[in-house]
Amino acid sequence: xxxxxxxxxxxxIPVVLFVMIFVFSLLYLAxxxxxxxxxxxxxxxxxxxxxxxxxxxDRSFPVRFVEWAGGxxxxxxxxxxxxxxxxxxxxxxxxxxxxxxxxxxLAIALVIAIPMGVAAAWKRGSLLDRAIxxxxxxxxxxxxxxxxxxxxxxxxxxxGWLPVQGYxxxxxxxxxxxxxxxxxxxxxxxxxIALIAxxxxxxxxxxxxxxxxxxxxxxxxxxxxxxxxxALRNALVPIVTVVGLGVALMISxxxxxxxxxxxxxxxxLTVESILRRDYPVIQAIxxxxxxxxxxxxxxxxxxxxxxxxxxRY
Amino acid sequence: xxxxxxxxxxxxxRTATGVNRAVDGLSFDIEAGEAxxxxxxxxxxxxxxxxxxxxxxxxxxxxxxxQIRFRGQNLLNASESRMRKLRGAExxxxxxxxxxxxxxxxxxxxxxxxxVRLHEKASRAEARDRAIEMLRLVGIPSPExxxxxxxxxxxxxxxxxxxxxxxxxxxxxLLVADEPTTALDVTIQAQILDLMQDLRSKVGSAVMLIxxxxxxxxxxxxxxxxxxxxxxxxxxxxxxxxxxxxxPYTQGLLKAVPRLGSSLGAxxxxxxxxxxxxxxxxxxxxxxxxFADRCPRAQEVCHRIDPALETxxxxxxxxxxxxxxEVSAA
Numbered sequence: 001x002x003x004x005x006x007x008x009x010x011x012x013i014p015v016v017l018f019v020m021i022f023v024f025s026l027l028y029l030a031x032x033x034x035x036x037x038x039x040x041x042x043x044x045x046x047x048x049x050x051x052x053x054x055x056x057x058d059r060s061f062p063v064r065f066v067e068w069a070g071g072x073x074x075x076x077x078x079x080x081x082x083x084x085x086x087x088x089x090x091x092x093x094x095x096x097x098x099x100x101x102x103x104x105x106l107a108i109a110l111v112i113a114i115p116m117g118v119a120a121a122w123k124r125g126s127l128l129d130r131a132i133x134x135x136x137x138x139x140x141x142x143x144x145x146x147x148x149x150x151x152x153x154x155x156x157x158x159x160g161w162l163p164v165q166g167y168x169x170x171x172x173x174x175x176x177x178x179x180x181x182x183x184x185x186x187x188x189x190x191x192x193i194a195l196i197a198x199x200x201x202x203x204x205x206x207x208x209x210x211x212x213x214x215x216x217x218x219x220x221x222x223x224x225x226x227x228x229x230x231a232l233r234n235a236l237v238p239i240v241t242v243v244g245l246g247v248a249l250m251i252s253x254x255x256x257x258x259x260x261x262x263x264x265x266x267x268x269l270t271v272e273s274i275l276r277r278d279y280p281v282i283q284a285i286x287x288x289x290x291x292x293x294x295x296x297x298x299x300x301x302x303x304x305x306x307x308x309x310x311x312r313y
Numbered sequence: 314x315x316x317x318x319x320x321x322x323x324x325x326x327r328t329a330t331g332v333n334r335a336v337d338g339l340s341f342d343i344e345a346g347e348a349x350x351x352x353x354x355x356x357x358x359x360x361x362x363x364x365x366x367x368x369x370x371x372x373x374x375x376x377x378x379x380q381i382r383f384r385g386q387n388l389l390n391a392s393e394s395r396m397r398k399l400r401g402a403e404x405x406x407x408x409x410x411x412x413x414x415x416x417x418x419x420x421x422x423x424x425x426x427x428x429v430r431l432h433e434k435a436s437r438a439e440a441r442d443r444a445i446e447m448l449r450l451v452g453i454p455s456p457e458x459x460x461x462x463x464x465x466x467x468x469x470x471x472x473x474x475x476x477x478x479x480x481x482x483x484x485x486x487l488l489v490a491d492e493p494t495t496a497l498d499v500t501i502q503a504q505i506l507d508l509m510q511d512l513r514s515k516v517g518s519a520v521m522l523i524x525x526x527x528x529x530x531x532x533x534x535x536x537x538x539x540x541x542x543x544x545x546x547x548x549x550x551x552x553x554x555x556x557x558x559x560x561p562y563t564q565g566l567l568k569a570v571p572r573l574g575s576s577l578g579a580x581x582x583x584x585x586x587x588x589x590x591x592x593x594x595x596x597x598x599x600x601x602x603x604f605a606d607r608c609p610r611a612q613e614v615c616h617r618i619d620p621a622l623e624t625x626x627x628x629x630x631x632x633x634x635x636x637x638x639e640v641s642a643a
Contacts, residue, residue: 211413212413215476218405221401
């Protein structure tokens, strides 16, 4: 077991390394002279030379990569070209809204999607099932910014129940924090709900046919116990797997949602940095998002042993 | 009043090709503490009957009529909550597939303890103690250790023992066992049957044993009910049935059972008899006796008139125009 965990952790190293090489190359893969790109349109030849020298572009690629990677490993992502601030500090300032958004989104998605999927499987073929699956198709196909603007217009502008946009830090109280996150998280959870509800329904349909479900009923277990204890426990492996894969959806969705709802998070920092061609920040954000994704999926892999006793590494 | 009284049970399923009369006018009784075997080929309606007693038919039938009275109460119009109180507490059930009938993500102890906690409002610790006690009762070695193991850590025979422990955990008055030994090795089969026989004397449950194996019947049951095409064709004590089977279908079944010594003596080997033909399509209306097309003794009348179930000897019923009737029959 511990040997497996170690092997599994070691196997993430090449992935992270590959992402690092890719992210670092980004600056050089972009057409043109990176120094000229960084310097902007009105730069003089001297400015460009100064930047080239400052970035160490006169040295070879591997040397520069090792230098940069060494900094990253120590938590130093370099200096922003636009603000001249350390990138690490800029990112730390922006982490809270994004983490908050993702946690609330995940909570909303799980609380809504799992009962939806279970109900759809239980009442297979019914009007309820069809309504839920229609909702799932819509969740997939309507773009998040459309959903976001519609929700903001109705719930915030017309009804005035929730703030239209902006973020309240958690330090200023749980309730304002939550109120500021409900709309963006509800919007972002649409796709996620669709994904989880569908996999829950499909897995539950298969499990409800199993002999042990009949055994549970023959014991006198109530309907909800059969569904949520006997069946759902067995459906968790696929559900947890798509929850992990869906983190990628959430990350890309956060970029859009933070812009729509003016949340000062990493997603908006990404958009801002791209517009400013602030490459050190872009590199850092991509690297962090990739790392988070890899770690979450590693944890999910390891959680299988807790969910299903037959799985042993 | 018998413990279980089934009266004119009809279970029909709607299928693409018509109405499938899976069970058609079945009546029988089980007395408290009695062992009744229900015998027949696959598709004769024996499993459907057993599932309908607990209200656990996998697909809801198009029509279910008649009565299933347990302690005088008709279960067919009992509420779902009443049925839940009955299941596992007063009527236990064992299924054919021990490999898949246990939930893979819960320990054996949790699964045995669940019905105790449900029906006797026992605490977690009490349920665990009962689970250990039940595992010991069904002959699983080192029950204190096994109670915390998962089904995949147990062999098929052990799993069936665990299933029996689940079914008997609340001392049910009736145990419905649907082919409990079919999926097991022959040696394990004998062990499980011995165990069930032994537990029956200890717990005092009545048993309804569904099987297609006449060897199992002879070893276990007191009374036998032979089903064919959703109907009862013969009912008698085990002794009477094996000694003087009256329905041609039962006679055919008995001839199809290999006997030790009969076919082993090389040159004198006797070919096992088979029943020619196939079970009739239950989705088409039957005229006359359902067995007529396969029956060696069928006459013209058999294809016209469905034979009534008649007492052919004391305690011996058969549905055949030509089954011999004892003069002394009461």
